Amino acid sequence: MSDQARQQGTPPARHQGATRLTAAAAALATPAATKVPAPASAPARLAAPSGGRGPAQAATTQATIRGTRPSDLIEPVRAKQPTSGTWTEYLVLFLRVMAAVSLVKGLYHWSQICSIGASPDQVFEMQSMAWRSVTVFFAVIDLVAAVGLWLAAPWGAVVWLTSTVSMAMVELFFPNVYGGSTFVVLTEVGLLAVYLWLAIIAARERPA
Secondary structure, three states, X not given: OHHHHHHHHHHHHHHHHHHHHXXXXXXXXXXXXXXXXXXXXXXXXXXXXXXXXOHHHHHHHHHHXXXXXXXXXXXXXXXXXXXXXXXXXXXXXXXXHHHHHHHHXXXXXHHHHOOOOOOHHHOHHHOOHXXXXXXXXXXXXXHHHHHHHHOXXXXXXXXXXXXHHHHHHHHHHOHHHHOOOHHHHHHHHHHHHHHHHHHHHHHHHOOO
């Protein structure tokens, strides 16, 4: 009977031991499975720079890289040294005066086109085709020359020279348009000579 009881009691003991091992393994596995995962929105920490460089060295390197951008290599604009009394300044002053004269001439031609202050027999429509064409030409080109001369732009001088030479040619070779005034011809030629003289002297004083 004792041997039979032992044989009958052995399986429950083994079964109890296996149950305890299973419970212990489950207890060990439970904390690992119930860990709370890290939030997805949490920012990842930046890894330390390789080579043992610290934050100060990394900041210095970044500043050096930023300093080599094309926009950082542009030198700041500095005011030019005053050069009073130079021929270039006299040339610019002459161009500004000619800009004012061209503006007045252009407005005068536009007043003729609009027949401002003209008698009924002297309005724009009563004039000849040559007179009207020349007047419209100078009304446009004089105002354009005034803008270019005031800005001291190269194209302004070219337009002004065109207007000056054209007026002298009209007065000299087409006297039936504006009357062929010798005073106007001499004035235009004199202004042209002054401009060329100032331009040559100003170009000579510029450093090579």
